[in-house]
Amino acid sequence: MTSAETSTDTPHIVICTTGGTITASTTSDGAVIAGDSDPATAAMLDQLRSVLPGEIRVSARAVLDADSSTFGPAEWDLLVDAVSDVLADPDVTGVVVTHGTDTLEETAIALDLHHDDPRPVALTGAQRPADHPEADGPANLLDAVLLAADPVSRDLGVLVVLGRAILQARGVRKWHTTDPVAFARNSPDHPVEGLPPELERPTLTGRARFADVRVDVVACPPGSDATALHACVSAGARGLVLEGSGSGNLPPEVAGAVAQLAEERPDLVVVATSRVPRGEATATYGGHGGGAELATRGVLSAGYLRSGQARVLLAALLSTTDGAGADAAADVRRQWDRYHLYS
Template structure:
């Protein structure tokens, strides 16, 4: 089968320089050379999209990456695409692609926590297993996938939990979609469907603000003129200090969508508490709730939806579907 390989950089494409620090070094061709089985198992169409640490990735870059995926998929012979990426923002890029790509063929992101200079680098194995998933007929119609540490994750659910361990990624209570064992792909469950959006001409500017104790209202007010939407990463189920509620109401009155997420890594936000600053108070003030969708992914969803100039009630409906 013919596969596409799009390289964006990240630790998987790095080596240590003379100072001992990891820096970008490898092309897509170099990555395929790391294991003979990679070149033997598929015919590859390689696109070296970029070669930087993924802290450099932006929503505009994600949009261009989506366009590159669609360009490769214009070739009907390509059965799937593997994308190599840095782990820092991998979950965001994966979710962006999952939201805007509609082709049923698999798109599989993979990465590494240890660069290619390390004798126990996880990059070659992760790339091999990403290829196996992309070649698997059952990977079709499952949306954008993330393959790391022999696990298959849905773009919607996956999160990075550790800075350096090879098992840094998890899907929490939702669980992985499957795993790879002895070069065979096993599927455990289907993914939840991500509401699809088309690519807008421009992406809206969305501010993500982490709520903290004794936070001045002026911090929120500073975003009113610059942002087109606000994601507030609140406490617990979706609660904030009461002193911030008037600023939230002011943002809503300015026409800004305000979405409540949680600084807890897993679990749902909901208007469960009725005290001042509690979720029910925020809902009465006009805030929306993102369910179990992460703050970073909500930001991207709003950037796309507002960029498309969808009506706010429609965006709220789609966001509720995205957040379950």
């Protein structure tokens, strides 16, 4: 993405639409349906223009039109390309992406890993459909556009804007299924030394192609065996994100399978994260399946990322690392601590 400077006298914000609840409608039996939302999108943009300050110009670009629960690596690739294409125009001040909330956290980090442009990119959406009597989408969209037009938002990377909250992409996750304040950010209680942690957001050295790399997430609740893990490996996964307990600890049978894979499949990269909503996944505990023991097998800790964003980051690093096999996996392990949150 370019690093072009743009005028802030007459800000031009491009809204990339992808469907989602913000333009969804409700059927007679109460089901919320996203997709086929051209009329709702047009009405949303008309309403936005009626309340925006006159000096802010907005235009729209349709990228996708679906419920974001259907999005995956191919859609992340499409959105990274779309935002990059929009920012190739030096007259654009910033970008807003309207997006369903189900998978917004994955799209946010996929974009942020590539976003080395000072101009802001704001993701927003809604928890209530467009035809709800208390729809939250219009206010969220207005907030996102105003933020993207404000010079104070430059150099902060990709931002998530919902329910009056403004959050940076890395470490963000959906924390509530229905509350208008849909997202929270998992981060340290105290900033690390040096630059404020929100400014330490290295971007990838190349363009990731998410659809080309299989990375699977495996839930590892207490007492689970390694059946799902082996199935993912057999299906061709190059990386695994294992969702354990506590600070990233795994059940004994899963830990045994990980130890075996470390010997037999040095080309496979394994990351441990936690099912706990807040706090850091770390290589702290000893014993079979503890994070410290896993680290001796080459298992990486996800830090403040949870499984969704850890999967995106691991896929990105695997995609942008030259070659394949054990050497490529070792290179990803060396890079990991540079990119995961607050390493």
